[in-house]
Amino acid sequence: MTDPREEAGARLQTDRPHSARVWNYLLGGKDNYPVDSEAGDVILTTFPEFAAVARLQRRFLARAVRFLAGEVGIRQFLDIGTGLPTADNTHELAQRIAPESRIVYVDNDPLVLTHARALLTSTPEGACAYVDADVRHPERILAEAARTLDLSRPVALTALGIMGQISDAERPAELLDTLMAALPRGSCLALSDGTDNNEALNRAVQVCNGQSANTYHLRSPQEIAAFFTGLDLVDPGVVATASWRPDAGRPEEPTADVSVCGVAAKN
DSSP states (O other): OOOHHHHHHHHHOTTSOOHHHHHHHHTTOSOOOHHHHHHHHHHHHHOTTHHHHHHHHHHHHHHHHHHIIIIIOOOEEEEESOOSOOSSOHHHHHHHHOTTOEEEEEESOHHHHHHHHHHOOOOSSSEEEEEEOOTTOHHHHHHHHTTTSOTTSOOEEEEESOGGGSOGGGOHHHHHHHHHHTSOTTOEEEEEEEBSOOHHHHHHHHHHHTTOSSOOOOBOHHHHHGGGTTSEEOTTOSEEGGGSSOOTTOOOOOOOOOEEEEEEEOO
């Protein structure tokens, strides 16, 4: 019989960088291992603006969730590719506006799930749940999410930086289509990913991919925009991450436009 501790240790793969832990390092977190910080430093040496890009993506998440919970009125969120907890997590943002909001976090990194269960706690009126699953298995995600979410009512699916971890051969658009097809009208998709139009970033990702347990696939802005096919984009459409409904009076820090994002509705 396999020792659960050995199995968990094998999944952590502390001898190789993992995307969630590298991202945590770039955001200034402490929940990472030396291999992750070393990989992060390689990225920053090749593309020094990457930490700023990571911060911009987190701020897009905040703006998107506030928009979805506030203006759109969605009360259910399916956050795929959760990453390690940091400030302003999805449930905190949504439940500030609507304490009854229900959130399901999905990740396949055991360290992420351990921290999520400990730190991402719901309001009494709402709910938080945590699913150990890979975006490559959308049917499993939906089955587990249905234990907490009512999939007959609108759900906001957030996918930040996760489609870039899926190769073209794995058909990322089909994975998204499967997820969105199971959600009713009024549901929304919030997505952002890195683009391939900056040579320094391309080199940084190539170096990181050579040593990481996860590979990242940069795509053109047009390819990322195609993930929203069949959905109705809200203004301003698919744009540079810093340009999506920026907060008034809080200018974004200047950095290269190397990621795009958008929010779209299923009508």
